[in-house]
Amino acid sequence: MRTASIRLDVTEEQSSQLSALQVAYADACNRLVPVVCEERLWNRVGLHNKTYTQLREQTPLGSQMCCNAIYSVCKAYKAQKELGRVRKDKDVPKIRFNCASVHFDKRTYTLRDNLIYLYTLSGRITVPLIFGEHQRKILAFGIPKEAELVLRKGRWFFNLVVEKTDPPLSISCETMGIDVGENTLAAHSLGKLFGGEKLRDKRDRHLSLRRRLQSNGSQSAKQKLRQVSGKENRRVKQVNHETSKAIVAAAKEANIGTIVMEDLTHIRDRIKAGKRVRARLHRWAWRQLQTFVEYKAQATGIQVKYVNPAYSSQTCSCCGCIGKRNKHRFECPHCGLLAHSDLNASRNLAGINGTAVPLRVSVNAPDVESQTLTLQ
Incomplete structure (x- = not known):
């Protein structure tokens, strides 16, 4: 998996639409946190069954974006557990999602040539992409998967994960x-x-x-x-x-x-x-x-x-x-x-691991101090 961080060439109106989506997405994630802490539930299927209807009623997000918000919260808490911050003998810590990145999947974005079609609260928008040589190389040899929409210093970036086929493994034993x-x-x-x-x-x-x-x-x-x-x-x-x-x-x-x-x-x-x-x-x-x-x-x-x-x-x-x-x-x-x-x-x-690369020069240095000289 490789990630291509692609800058979006958005207008002022499109930027405001993406900002509104980001605020609504963060609000949806924050609504899920109390449920996760009380139920100690960060399984994606279990949290979906418990909170999906609530999100649809209380937030302006569409059905798939609600699913993506559930995914983001579960991913965040699983990461906290891997870091050892979620313990069995203590309460689950509360995570605050401020200006959170928006998770996109294949149902919420479409990539065609140098254009991307993104879901927003007011319908899909068409945004030109600004590619660099590095991003073009990544996209040329892989399949686009999920992505994160982030805002950095007033600029919107689409961090797209690309799945590449693994090359054949080397048969060398070195x-x-x-x-x-x-x-x-x-x-x-x-x-x-x-x-x-x-x-x-x-x-x-x-x-x-x-x-x-x-x-x-x-x-x-x-x-x-x-x-x-x-x-x-x-x-x-x-x-x-x-x-x-x-x-x-x-x-x-x-x-x-x-x-x-x-x-x-x-x-x-x-x-x-x-x-x-x-x-x-x-x-x-x-x-x-x-x-x-x-x-x-x-x-x-x-x-x-x-x-x-x-x-x-x-x-x-x-x-x-x-x-x-x-x-x-x-x-x-x-x-x-x-x-x-x-x-x-x-x-x-x-x-x-087994076979180390040999040194350029192999020297056998004797332990001089342990040897005694016999004078004749």
Whole structure:
């Protein structure tokens, strides 16, 4: 699945019609929240049977849009449950849908060439689409599915999900391991390191700027905050796209059949550090980078696996014994291996899957301290 974010070339009248639809859609979603919380019900069929008639009577939405509102609420609560925010021993948290995106399916939109026909409260409207080269490539090799209508900074976008047929999987047995981090953004077992110092410095600068503007509280400070809003996230996303693209290109060139990455589920809950370090680590986009690598690798026929990363940073990738790690330096006291700690971890991840890509140079370093010299 790929998503093409397509800008809509709407008139003022069409924009007001879409705004009215967005308000009514958010209102319908908010009417469903109390039912979900009281009944602990986020099954789509069950919630439909319980609330569909109510939505049709109390909102101006059509029949299919009521179904889509039910779908959006169920999807939101399932996501909250996956994140561990919905617990059996506590009340279901209430979600507020403010300016919510509007979910469209094949019954509520029609795509023809460079035009799209969208459902609104006052009937269907015809809107021209503004395509870029990236969007055209996605639509050219896939089947349009569901979509989300969103409003960003006064512009309407149609985020269309496109289903693409998977390419044949690679038959190669070679494996690449990828270790992600903060100081080193990513390291793969072929020997490439992607530094994260520049990105970390930029993020720290953005954080410092936001703190100064928020503590100021003046009108000009609020205006500046709106100007820089989202700039940090866009920068991180761009760097992650560039890094993932380079990683997948290297894997394809080396005829890699499987990419192995760390399973970092609930890693933020396990971070034990001071407030300043926690704030920095919690803002880091490890999972986003892994997701970019995953879908780009799958698009080229490379499989992606996630493994338990326990002791991968402390184990020697040469002899398998526990070594010593000091920041970026890894040293094995048993075989004498000296390597970058993240590079060593990536090779361990590749070895977990079975067949690791061999090092360019294999060195057997003896344990000199354990040997004795006999003088004759």
